[in-house]
Amino acid sequence: MFWQLRRIGVVADAFPEHDxxxxxxxxxVYPLLRSFTVFNVAQxxxxxxxxxxxSVRTWVPxxxxxxxxxxxGARFRLGGARAFYQPASDEIHLPAPAAFAxxxxxxxxxxxxxxHWSGHPARCNRDLGGRFGDSSYAVEELIAxxxxxFLCAHCGIDGELRHAGYLASWLxxxxxxxxxxxxxxxxxxxxxxxxxxxAQPPEREAMAA
Numbered sequence: 001m002f003w004q005l006r007r008i009g010v011v012a013d014a015f016p017e018h019d020x021x022x023x024x025x026x027x028x029v030y031p032l033l034r035s036f037t038v039f040n041v042a043q044x045x046x047x048x049x050x051x052x053x054x055s056v057r058t059w060v061p062x063x064x065x066x067x068x069x070x071x072x073g074a075r076f077r078l079g080g081a082r083a084f085y086q087p088a089s090d091e092i093h094l095p096a097p098a099a100f101a102x103x104x105x106x107x108x109x110x111x112x113x114x115x116h117w118s119g120h121p122a123r124c125n126r127d128l129g130g131r132f133g134d135s136s137y138a139v140e141e142l143i144a145x146x147x148x149x150f151l152c153a154h155c156g157i158d159g160e161l162r163h164a165g166y167l168a169s170w171l172x173x174x175x176x177x178x179x180x181x182x183x184x185x186x187x188x189x190x191x192x193x194x195x196x197x198x199a200q201p202p203e204r205e206a207m208a209a
Contacts, residue, residue: 059097064155065107071199074117076110083109085116092117104157108148111155111195115147116140118191126187132180138169139184146188151195 041047069076075091083094092113100106119126119140126143128136152159173180 059103062103062107062155062157065157068151068195068199069110072114072195074114083113085113090120107157108152108160111151112144112148114195115144115191118194124191124194135173138166139173141166142170142184143188146185147191150188150192
């Protein structure tokens with residue numbers, strides 16, 4: 001592997017106008033082209049361990065969040081670079097856990113997609129087209145963000161905003177419909193309750209009834 005790096009240097013020259021005046025320094029820029037040979041770590045011997053050893057990420061599963069994912073019955077496919085729920089196959093696609101910076105980050109994403117999953121006609125049957133029209137996609141993302149926040153709070157995980165890019169769309173919806181936030185929050189709570197109920201042992205559910 002060979003890289004060419006360009007370096008810019010500044011050279012100052014003195015140009016005195018009069019003998020009695022202090023010299024005025026004017027900068028001149030001269031482009032300098034230098035070449036450096038770069039080797040892969042695997043091709044190099046004698047490096048310190050901090051350079052030759054791959055960094056290992058500590059990743060500890062969170063019991064409550066794992067329980068929600070397992071008891072939901074949702075089908076997860078791990079791998080790839082993107083996280084999304086695919087309605088056609090009714091599957092949640094997630095990158096491998098090791099691809100995330102932390103367990104909290106992984107569960108934030110997984111619970112966000114699980115909230116999308118809850119909207120399937122066989123579950124919460126969340127249809128936003130009649131109420132929000134062209135804005136239904138942005139509202140669904142808002143519901144997924146809120147639902148993930150509710151579920152993360154239940155699991156004791158710090159929540160985080162994943163889809164900041166939707167803020168403009170959300171603000172547009174909220175300005176046009178003052179009650180949209182209440183609708184989104186109610187739908188998110190319904191989705192969270194649905195997921196939590198699936199994780200509830202049958203005997204406890206019978207007692208609650």
